[in-house]
Amino acid sequence: MTPYYLAPIPLLALASYSNLFATSDPQQAAMVPFGQYLGIYLVALTVAYGMILFLTIHAEKLGFIDHPDGVRKIHTVAKPLVGGIGVITGVLISMFVFVPVLQYLGLIIAMLMVGTVGALDDRHDLHFKVRFIVQIAATVAIMSFGGTVLTSFGNLLGFGAIQTGFLAYAITIFCVLGVINAVNMIDGLDGLAGGTSLVAFSAFGLLAWLNGQPELMLISVAFVGALAAFLRFNWFPSKLFMGDAGSMTLGFVLAFFAIEVSQKAGSVVSPVAALLVLALPITDTITVMIKRVLKGQSPFHPDKTHLHHILKAMGVNHHKVVIVMIAATVVSSAIAVIGTLLQLPDYAFFSIYLACFSTYFLASYRIKGIYRRLLWLRQQRVFNVELGEVLR
DSSP states (O other): OOGGTTTTHHHHHHHHOOTTOSSSSGSSHHHOOHHHHHHHHHHHHHHHHHHHHHHHHHHHHHTOOOOOOOOSSOOOOEEEEHHHHHHHHHHHHHHHHHHHHHHHHHHHHHHHHHHHHHHHHHHHOOHHHHHHHHHHHHHHHHHHHHOOOBBBBSSSSSSSOOBBBGGGGHHHHHHHHHHHHHHHTTTHHHHHHHHHHHHHHHHHHHHHTTTHHHHHHHHHHHHHHHHHHHHHHHSSSOOOOOHHHHHHHHHHHHHHHHHHHHHHHTOOHHHHHHHHHHHHHHHHHHHHHHHHHHHHSSOOOOSSSSSHHHHHTTTOHHHHHHHHHHHHHHHHHHHHHHHHHOOHHHHHHHHHHHHHHHHHHHHTTTTHHHHHHHHHHHHHEETTEEEEHOHH
């Protein structure tokens, strides 16, 4: 264990002892004893860490090994696919100890469903239709048991809230599946999916706290702890991967959080603020899919056109690509949290997201020009600093 595991503790103390920034009724503010936050964090971290160590030893016997293919996969050495199972185990056990289980029974059942089909996919390479059917069933579970349904997109255009009406269930399924596959698609570099998910869960925890949802914040803290343990093994150069069991489950639960914090009655969190937390994987996935369709390909056609592939192709090293993308998630999440504190209207959040999406989409068609400018920058010196070394 290293000192960075203690980094979330000041934030947990703030959430426990202060409602200074709470924008809802102080009586409804998320006031949970510090011991509970610390306890669920440490239990999730310790269980995930121990489970990953145990599974790593037995990964080959269990068949959870990812072999390089020399085509889409970047790694050149076979590595265990056990990180996701470790994260799920750590979160579930900590939830059973610290969170009202019956209140989140639908989420627990759904996590087990998605995690199981993900693990089977890691082991046997299931057909994508099987994965989709299970993901849909898991979404039905959270809608049926907990009422987690996307009923409103908020006042996106300034003319009143856009309700989903009789299409609410279908739209919820579509959006959840979209987030699952967006997170799955960015799981292409060491530390990328785990790092961006850790930031996203931290942001959703803060939004849940502001929204007076203490149990939801506890679950987010559990994910932060479990992901911190996983990143100990997955940071570049990684010793193992999370596999589909991890990326699919993370995507599913992040979608669950986005709906829960934004659709609560009297919520102070805009649906678009929740979208901003997930802006990077969603924007990247939508852009890639649109470009594939315009080329006459299936939107699910595998290629190397995701942002992390492009940055790698431009010569940015693995570690800096991950840092840049995590930093982008930090920025978009900070906008979501700060905007919620400032009570920005839905249409203001939506304008910010549209600006980010448009910039990213247009830049994706100008990548050659951007690449040439990057090469030019690498040849320059500023204050006796070689920019080539900075950008390497």
